[in-house]
Amino acid sequence: MTVVRLFLSVLFALLLFSGFIILNKESPEKDLIGQWEEVSWEYEKVNHDGTLIDFQINDGQQEEIRKNLLIHKSEIWSFFSDHTLDLKTIEGTSEKVVWNLKGRGHILELEHEGKRVEDYQIQYLSHDSMIIHFNFDLQVRGIVKMTFKRKMKEEYAQKI
């Protein structure tokens, strides 16, 4: 009985602690808001003959894969608090999509015009960096690992 009481006490304490964290810690939604710049694209579980050591791919390969996949070609991702995301492409054009977080805040869902939806898994999110995975089974087997760095605001950069 003592063990059960102890377990229940720990359970209640942990529940209170969880409640405190949920109320006081910022939701991942707030962490996401801001400008993010793509730093690298890596492919995990890629098909290879065993001789390839570096999974990072060059711009040409990246462009080729992007052409065939539904992933958009964007370098700067600007998340706004009204759940819109501005995707600035390499060519300078931009596209506005709707973003939402799902699950426990680990799924980033992007809804394009025409209701086309892309889902990314957020692997790591901190104040200045973000790693997201995109699962796909189209022409390249595996997971795309996209790494972002937070872009500081220009005024802030100028001040420094």
Next chain:
Amino acid sequence: MLRKYSNYRTFKDNLQLGILTSFSAGMVNVMSVILFFAFTSNVTGHYAILAQEISKGNWFQAAIVFVWISLFMAGSFTSNLFVINGKNRRYLAHLIPMVFEVICLLCVALYLQYYYQDTLKETEFLIAILLYSMGLQNGLTASISNFAVKTTHLTGLTTDLGITFSMLTKREFREDLETVRKAKLLISILCSYLSGGILAGLLYSIIQVKTFYIVCVVLTIVMLYDYYKLAIFKLAQRKQPYIKRDLLKRRRRERKPSLY
């Protein structure tokens, strides 16, 4: 399905309860994966995620997952509380957790249909309600069937099925009615859960979140089935009290209590 308790339940009672409730659990689980990217009828994966989030230092996510797991447990706790405290009015005691479950599912369906804004807070809250409702269902079915029927997750069931199949390789167990019945029950629950999931996936592409109403209908059938039987029994007693009572007594004596 709901009226009888523990060893007084027949194989048919458990089979009916298992098929219908696992069908609804399969539907709920697939719906929650489609809508929220989270499983709501089982918590094994959530324990793994909790450990992973703690090791990563993602305290917010870990807290959320911990609350979800606790709510599943709270659902089972609530169900069993009604079951053990309602010995005099057994049908009602077994009915209340299921009514709670239907209310939870209806709330989720209505919220999704009219108010859902796709925010993370809403998503986390709706997952929490679904986990609580699945905890209610699993707690109820497990406790009234003496742990023979568990309908919301298949890990234990798959293990039991493997064990039962291995037993069936021996002739003595193949001839044992209990073992054969257990295998039939487990296979039925498995198939029903899977069918529910497939149907939910198909229905979602047609009627979207309204699929939750179908789940509510399935659970209402479970609730009303016993009510209908009780009503017929009362009517029969009123018309031919002595004959019916005699018949029922004889039937009870003949029936061997069965676990499965």
